Amino acid sequence: MIKKRFSDKLKKGYPLVEQGALSEKAKLGDEGSVLRFVDESGAFIGKGYYGKQNKGIGWMLTKWENESIDTDFFSRKIQAALDERSSLFSDKQTTAFRVLNGEGDGIGGLTIDYYDGYYVCTWYSEGIYCFRDDVYNALRRVVTYKGVYEKKRFASKGQYVEDDDFVTGERGEFPLLVKENGITFAVYLNDGPMVGVFLDQRDVRNRIREEYAKGKEVLNTFSYTGAFSVAAALGGATKTTSVDLAKRSHAKTIEQFSVNGLDYEAQDIVVMDVFNYFKYAKKKEKTFDLVILDPPSFARSKKHTFSAAKDYTGLLQDVISITEKNGVIVASTNCSTFSMEKFQSFVKEAFAKEKMAFQILEEYRLPKDFKTSKSFREGNYLKVLFIKKVG
Incomplete structure (x- = not known):
C-alpha cells in the first residue's frame, strides 16, 4: 500500500517508488520481488519490483494487473526501444548509441548500449539484476548480436561490482573501434564500469x-x-x-x-x-x-x-x-x-x-x-x- 502523496505521483506516471512511499511496514522480501502497488483505498496502481537504487526502493514496470514480468515482458520493451532507434541502426557513420534507457523505455534500473554488434547491459540494483535471465533471453529473441557484456553498478554507494563483464556470444577484440558521426572511438567493453566514451x-x-x-x-x-x-x-x-x-x-x-x-x-x-x-x-x-x-x-x-x-x-x-x-x-x-x-x-x-x-x-x-x-x-x-x- 502506497501513501496518498506518493500514489498520486505513481498514477500520473512517475516510475520510481521512493523511500517512505509505503504506508505501512511491508514485508518486501528479497530484492527482485515483484510488488503489487495499491493506494490507501486498495485500488490497484501498478506492478513493479523491489530494488534499492539511489533514493528509491523499486520501479513501476506496468499499470496492467494481469501483465506478467517475464521474458515476454522484457521482449516487448526491448523490441519497442529498438524500433524507436531504427534510424541509428541504419546510420553507417554512427555505430555506438543507447538502445534502452532505463525508465524512459519502461525498465527502471537497466540500460542497454550498442557498440557495433555488441550489447552492454548496465544493472543499477540487485533487484533488476534478479531478472537477468529474462532480459538476456529477451535480448537473444529480438536481436542478432556478436556478443553481450554487462556492468553491475549496485554495490554500496553505487560503485562498480568487479567481475568478468562477458556474458554470451563471442568475446570482442579490444580496443573495439566504433563510430560517432564519423569520428572513431576506441572502446573497451571488458575493462571496468566505463568503456572509453x-x-x-x-x-x-x-x-x-x-x-x-x-x-x-x-x-x-x-x-x-x-x-x-x-x-x-x-x-x-x-x-x-x-x-x-x-x-x-x-x-x-x-x-x-x-x-x-x-x-x-x-x-x-x-x-x-x-x-x-x-x-x-x-x-x-x-x-x-x-x-x-x-x-x-x-x-x-x-x-x-x-x-x-x-x-x-x-x-x-x-x-x-x-x-x-x-x-x-x-x-x-x-x-x-x-x-x-x-x-x-x-x-x-x-x-x-x-x-x-x-x-x-x-x-x-x-x-x-x-x-x-x-x-x-x-x-x-x-x-x-x-x-x-x-x-
Whole structure:
C-alpha cells in the first residue's frame, strides 16, 4: 500500500517508488520481488519490483494487473526501444548509441548500449539484476548480436561490482573501434564500469566539431579519454589541451587521437588536478578560445572535493578567467539533483562575480536515443550550455 502523496505521483506516471512511499511496514522480501502497488483505498496502481537504487526502493514496470514480468515482458520493451532507434541502426557513420534507457523505455534500473554488434547491459540494483535471465533471453529473441557484456553498478554507494563483464556470444577484440558521426572511438567493453566514451555527449561533440572548433585553441578539462579534444581537432582546432587527474587518461587520449589519424604530439595531454591546472594557467597567463567544462557530479582528489550542486559556480569562475574575450565555454553537468534553470543561475552568478557579461548561445539535453519520461524529470540529467564571454 502506497501513501496518498506518493500514489498520486505513481498514477500520473512517475516510475520510481521512493523511500517512505509505503504506508505501512511491508514485508518486501528479497530484492527482485515483484510488488503489487495499491493506494490507501486498495485500488490497484501498478506492478513493479523491489530494488534499492539511489533514493528509491523499486520501479513501476506496468499499470496492467494481469501483465506478467517475464521474458515476454522484457521482449516487448526491448523490441519497442529498438524500433524507436531504427534510424541509428541504419546510420553507417554512427555505430555506438543507447538502445534502452532505463525508465524512459519502461525498465527502471537497466540500460542497454550498442557498440557495433555488441550489447552492454548496465544493472543499477540487485533487484533488476534478479531478472537477468529474462532480459538476456529477451535480448537473444529480438536481436542478432556478436556478443553481450554487462556492468553491475549496485554495490554500496553505487560503485562498480568487479567481475568478468562477458556474458554470451563471442568475446570482442579490444580496443573495439566504433563510430560517432564519423569520428572513431576506441572502446573497451571488458575493462571496468566505463568503456572509453560517454555516449550521451554525441550531439555536443558533433556541434563542437562542426561549428565551434575551427581555428580555435581549445582546453578540455576533466577530459577522461579526450573525446571532446578529438572532436575539436577534427573540426580544425589549432591546438587542444586535455587535462585529467587520472594517469591512465594520458595513454587513452593518445589512443583516441591515433585511431583518428591525428598527430597526438601536436596536442597537449596533461595529467594534473584540474584545479591545479587553473592556477598554473593563470600564473602563465595562458588563455583559450574554447573551454570544455564537463566535471563529474562528485569528485575527490588529495586536495579538493568537488560537488556540482555546491561548487560549479566557483569552477566556472576559474574557467572565465582563462577564457579569451568573445571565447566560448561549453559548460556541462550530468548532475540530476538540479534543473536547467538552476544550472543557468550558476552561470549568471559566476559571471556576476567575475564582473563579466555573457550570452548563452545554445543549450543541449540528452540525445534522442537517451529517451526520458516527462513525468520523471530527473531522468533527463544532462545539461549543456554554450556560453560566450562578452567583453
